[in-house]
Amino acid sequence: xxxxxxxxxxxxxxxRVLAGGALAGVAAFLAACGGTKPLVTPAPTAVPPxxxxxxGPSASAAATATAAPAATPSxxxxxxxxxxxxxxxxxxxxxxxxxxxxxxxxGTKVNYSEVVNDNEEFFGTVQPALQGGADTGWDVxxxxxxxxxxxxxxxxxxxxxxxxxxxxxANLGDTYKGVNWDPTGDHHAPWQSGMTGLGxxxxxxxxxxxxxxxxxxxxxxxxxxxLLSEMRDAIGLTMLKLGLxxxxxxxxxxxxxxxxxxxARDAKIVRAFKGNAxxxxxxxxxxxxxxxxxxxxxxxxxDKPGMKFVVAKEGGMLWTDNNLIPKGAAHKGTAExxxxxxxxxxxxAEVEAYVNYICPVKGAADVLMATNPxxxxxxxxxxxxxxxxxxxxxxxxxxxxxxxxNQQFATVTGKG
Amino acid sequence: MGTLLKRHRWIxxxxxxxxGVLWLLVFYLYPALQMxxxxxxxxxxxxxxxxxxxxxxxxxxxxxxYAPMYARSIMYAGAATVLxxxxxxxxxxxxxxxxxxxxxxxxxxVVAPFFTSFLLRTISWTILLSDDSPILRVIHMFPxxxxxxxxxxxxxxxxxxxxxxxxxxxxxxxxxxxxxxxxRLVEAARDLYAGPWRPGGAIVGFxxxxxxxxxxxxxxxxxxxxxxxxxxxTGAAIGWFFISExxxxxxxxxxxxxxxxxxxLTFIPAIGDYVNAELLxxxxxxxxxxxxxxxxxxQNDYPAASALSFMLMAGVLVVVAxxxxxxxxxxxxxxxxxx
Numbered sequence: 001x002x003x004x005x006x007x008x009x010x011x012x013x014x015x016r017v018l019a020g021g022a023l024a025g026v027a028a029f030l031a032a033c034g035g036t037k038p039l040v041t042p043a044p045t046a047v048p049p050x051x052x053x054x055x056g057p058s059a060s061a062a063a064t065a066t067a068a069p070a071a072t073p074s075x076x077x078x079x080x081x082x083x084x085x086x087x088x089x090x091x092x093x094x095x096x097x098x099x100x101x102x103x104x105x106x107g108t109k110v111n112y113s114e115v116v117n118d119n120e121e122f123f124g125t126v127q128p129a130l131q132g133g134a135d136t137g138w139d140v141x142x143x144x145x146x147x148x149x150x151x152x153x154x155x156x157x158x159x160x161x162x163x164x165x166x167x168x169x170a171n172l173g174d175t176y177k178g179v180n181w182d183p184t185g186d187h188h189a190p191w192q193s194g195m196t197g198l199g200x201x202x203x204x205x206x207x208x209x210x211x212x213x214x215x216x217x218x219x220x221x222x223x224x225x226x227l228l229s230e231m232r233d234a235i236g237l238t239m240l241k242l243g244l245x246x247x248x249x250x251x252x253x254x255x256x257x258x259x260x261x262x263x264a265r266d267a268k269i270v271r272a273f274k275g276n277a278x279x280x281x282x283x284x285x286x287x288x289x290x291x292x293x294x295x296x297x298x299x300x301x302x303d304k305p306g307m308k309f310v311v312a313k314e315g316g317m318l319w320t321d322n323n324l325i326p327k328g329a330a331h332k333g334t335a336e337x338x339x340x341x342x343x344x345x346x347x348x349a350e351v352e353a354y355v356n357y358i359c360p361v362k363g364a365a366d367v368l369m370a371t372n373p374x375x376x377x378x379x380x381x382x383x384x385x386x387x388x389x390x391x392x393x394x395x396x397x398x399x400x401x402x403x404x405x406n407q408q409f410a411t412v413t414g415k416g
Numbered sequence: 417m418g419t420l421l422k423r424h425r426w427i428x429x430x431x432x433x434x435x436g437v438l439w440l441l442v443f444y445l446y447p448a449l450q451m452x453x454x455x456x457x458x459x460x461x462x463x464x465x466x467x468x469x470x471x472x473x474x475x476x477x478x479x480x481x482y483a484p485m486y487a488r489s490i491m492y493a494g495a496a497t498v499l500x501x502x503x504x505x506x507x508x509x510x511x512x513x514x515x516x517x518x519x520x521x522x523x524x525x526v527v528a529p530f531f532t533s534f535l536l537r538t539i540s541w542t543i544l545l546s547d548d549s550p551i552l553r554v555i556h557m558f559p560x561x562x563x564x565x566x567x568x569x570x571x572x573x574x575x576x577x578x579x580x581x582x583x584x585x586x587x588x589x590x591x592x593x594x595x596x597x598x599x600r601l602v603e604a605a606r607d608l609y610a611g612p613w614r615p616g617g618a619i620v621g622f623x624x625x626x627x628x629x630x631x632x633x634x635x636x637x638x639x640x641x642x643x644x645x646x647x648x649x650t651g652a653a654i655g656w657f658f659i660s661e662x663x664x665x666x667x668x669x670x671x672x673x674x675x676x677x678x679x680x681l682t683f684i685p686a687i688g689d690y691v692n693a694e695l696l697x698x699x700x701x702x703x704x705x706x707x708x709x710x711x712x713x714x715q716n717d718y719p720a721a722s723a724l725s726f727m728l729m730a731g732v733l734v735v736v737a738x739x740x741x742x743x744x745x746x747x748x749x750x751x752x753x754x755x
Binding site: 118120121124127153154223224231265270271272273277280281284285286399400403406407410412413414415416 | 460461462463481542543546547548564566568569695697698699700701702706707709710713714715716717
């Protein structure tokens, strides 16, 4: 019930459109399905894989793909990702159109496995191999940033070869650049992001725009507030409330945030610390206010249009799941091509029309504006600049600090 | 082959024991030893762990820091065991003595919830007990129930969840024990003037009902004197009218082995349970299982988690040993064998 739930996107795209009900929505949906022409010209499948990716350069890649490709695409590549985290064919839930396009272009079969349910749990499965310097069997793994930071810190992540990532270099959103846990910026490629803010029922709480609400007893919501069980989100938002900077998480800041959270808990404002189960609590009316993730809230707002998601005026958190190549991956070069493939705006747009998270690829919104304006205009999926400016990424922690933070936070949630 | 077996009589029992022993060696003893070893580790995942007997402090630290969670686990598991007993005994008794041709169907219904995953069943409780559910609406219709009263995210929900989850583990052994009772013994007792057990039943009922109600009152910060009194009187009334002397002197003593087995089968897994506390509880209802899970998976603090687990195991062992001393284990294995 920890973080995983947050990054378990639900199978929503369809429902979102259908629940919209209006014909316009359906029309937009149909347009999205029919209109998303592959802008990338797939190379004829007859071309043997050995001929290399140069045979079918994408439009955006062409500008930067001057360096000779370092990799000869392998016959297969193995990707471990979370469930419902990629586009799905309307007719066949086991088919992923963008992956098929990758196969068509490079002749590589992508073994796409939805095996990640939990960062820590997955870490446990690859840790022995990585520690022993062996191939984990995975070429691409999708991990949340703090876990990515940990893997990079341990030296268990491959560097992305410059020649194999032209789209990544050109199209990575500026918000994502310069994280302190990947100083060279070439060990991780953001896949999807989400925001953390306030989810609430305005009919019960009135309009809210401040994190103060979580820490202020008020008959309208006391005892009906869920906080996130994910340490970085709960501590991060509390730091923002206290005017501290989550990008610079010191132990002192942690102590202050923990003390603040304890006060809210002892004042019985807080009902429980939840993973994504807070969304059910919100919908069922068990809570009227919660620390909430934007991806879940897309779904909640569909089911209960009266609800609201707001990034507080003090700020919100931004978390990201990243594609990484584990050390010793058997198909490193092809993995790089695969990661880079999704940095083409047209491909990213196809994924985005399906999942409800924030896209790190520049230009994807423009593509979607033509094909699926509902998605492109959804501020939870493509947040406008003024909201993006309010978002903070939790800073990297040393191992000792991470232990300290987790221990302190566990004393708040009753587990320490 | 036949002569071989005849000549070496020891082969058959050894061969029969081998799979079980091997299984336990590989999947119980080895991990348990490994856990014992890692409970004396120090270090971190990144720097690696080193073993030293000096790290016995892992145990003292675990005990001083997490005593409240241990106490809570014992309390919740104990309460759940008592509750499963109170629910399961009449159930098993009725099925055994009054089930008639519906016996098998009724037994099937007891086990039926097991056809759904444990996790799903617990999640469905979050829906049943949610603040806007029909159950809560009915409760709120009673006068005097404060508007902020809720069940979800309270100790009541956690204990009820555990009780529900382990009910069949109590029902089946008790059923087996009750079912084999020769009813003629009860008839004989009646012939020998075993009538209603009025004062005794009332006293037992008062103690049990009052105790449960008091726990409830404390948990909810109600006036537990009044709550206890109401519970006690209700219990006394039930005891006065429904408990007969033949039950106290014949049926119940003969069913004790089933109760013994059932309470162990309930208490031992319940004390390590963390799903109910996680899904139905709040930050003040966390059990030791939640702490261990958090230590292992979130904090990667394997030594502390191992020490906590090992202590839990040792603690349960002590409780079971004491319990077995009082009620005897022979009946346990006997009735377990019959299940």
